[in-house]
Amino acid sequence: MKIEALKKRLDRNRPMTSVTIRMPEDVIEDLKRVAPLLGFSGYQPLIRAYVGQGLRVDLERLESETVTALVNSLKRRGVSDAVIEEALGEVAHATSD
Incomplete structure (x- = not known):
């Protein structure tokens, strides 16, 4: 992943949208139980x-x-x-900058 894309992904203030998803109740209960044990503030962040x-x-x-x-x-x-390897090396170097 490119550095700029990664920076956007790590931005906590990026725009959010609401979605509705149907899930079994027992799964939600398990998520609620596991979330704090993994350091999450709730099941939705998990x-x-x-x-x-x-x-x-x-x-x-x-x-x-x-x-x-x-x-x-x-x-x-x-x-x-050799040409393919050289090109892949250039791309790898460019994406790591």
């Missing part, structure tokens, strides 16, 4: 943390699959491994 955690995993996996597909496509078109 749900947001769970959703964010799962979303980050999926985004990373999807981005990784896209890069893999691109590399494979470049190889099929005759681009050398």
Whole structure:
């Protein structure tokens, strides 16, 4: 994830929207019980943390699959491994700045 995107994700004052989701009562009760044990002020922040955690995993996996597909496509078109590795190194360096 790029630094700017990460900074936006960490901003506690970013805009929020309300959503309604139906969940089993026992799940909500478990969330209410677990939230303070994990340091959350309530079950809703815990749900947001769970959703964010799962979303980050999926985004990373999807981005990784896209890069893999691109590399494979470049190889099929005759681009050398050395050129691909050099380009990936440049991208990795640019995203870490």
